[in-house]
Amino acid sequence: MSEIVDMCMRHKILTYNFELNIDRWNDFNEDLRKIVSQEWKMIKYLNEDGTQLNMEIEKVPDNMGGVYIFLVKPEIIPQVHLYIMYIGRARKRNDYSLRKRCKDYFRDNRPKIATMRELWGPYLYFRYLELPDDETIVAVERELLRVIIPPCNSQIPDYHEMPTKAAF
Numbered sequence: 001m002s003e004i005v006d007m008c009m010r011h012k013i014l015t016y017n018f019e020l021n022i023d024r025w026n027d028f029n030e031d032l033r034k035i036v037s038q039e040w041k042m043i044k045y046l047n048e049d050g051t052q053l054n055m056e057i058e059k060v061p062d063n064m065g066g067v068y069i070f071l072v073k074p075e076i077i078p079q080v081h082l083y084i085m086y087i088g089r090a091r092k093r094n095d096y097s098l099r100k101r102c103k104d105y106f107r108d109n110r111p112k113i114a115t116m117r118e119l120w121g122p123y124l125y126f127r128y129l130e131l132p133d134d135e136t137i138v139a140v141e142r143e144l145l146r147v148i149i150p151p152c153n154s155q156i157p158d159y160h161e162m163p164t165k166a167a168f
Contacts, residue, residue: 014119016151018083024147032143035129035136036067042127045070045105050121053106060099061130065092067141068102068128070152072120082125085116086152089141091134098128112152 006012043056070086090101105113117124131137146157 019149040127040129045124045126046121062097062099064130065090066130116152
């Protein structure tokens with residue numbers, strides 16, 4: 001009995017589509033642009049061998065909410081070359097924080113999140129912006145998702161996919 005081998009499987013697994021929608025970039029809410037222009041903090045997400053959370057996670061605030069981004073940073077062109085993979089939020093209510101939310105992703109089994117963590121773990125970074133109130137947090141996350149369209153997020157506000165099959 002012969003085994004079928006897909007010689008392109010690794011390529012398929014590592015290929016993600018990024019939508020670069022300049023119309024959405026140009027339509028970015030100006031009030032929210034001022035907020036996201038503040039200084040974001042960043043940590044390497046996993047330890048060097050990719051088996052545990054990086055100890056720097058203790059630097060992420062445990063008493064603040066905000067928005068965060070998982071990004072892949074290959075360091076091919078240092079400080080320039082990166083890919084935003086996922087955008088999320090940590091609202092302050094219900095005793096939640098940026099640190100608690102960050103830790104949740106280590107065991108998150110959603111397919112896109114698990115793949116992101118497992119494939120790019122050594123190059124995965126967690127960048128976050130502390131924000132004071134839940135209303136701002138929700139608005140910033142929504143607008144960033146809408147204009148950036150990260151490949152590992154499943155729900156994008158105001159995003160409409162064209163049908164794959166003709167209507168007529």
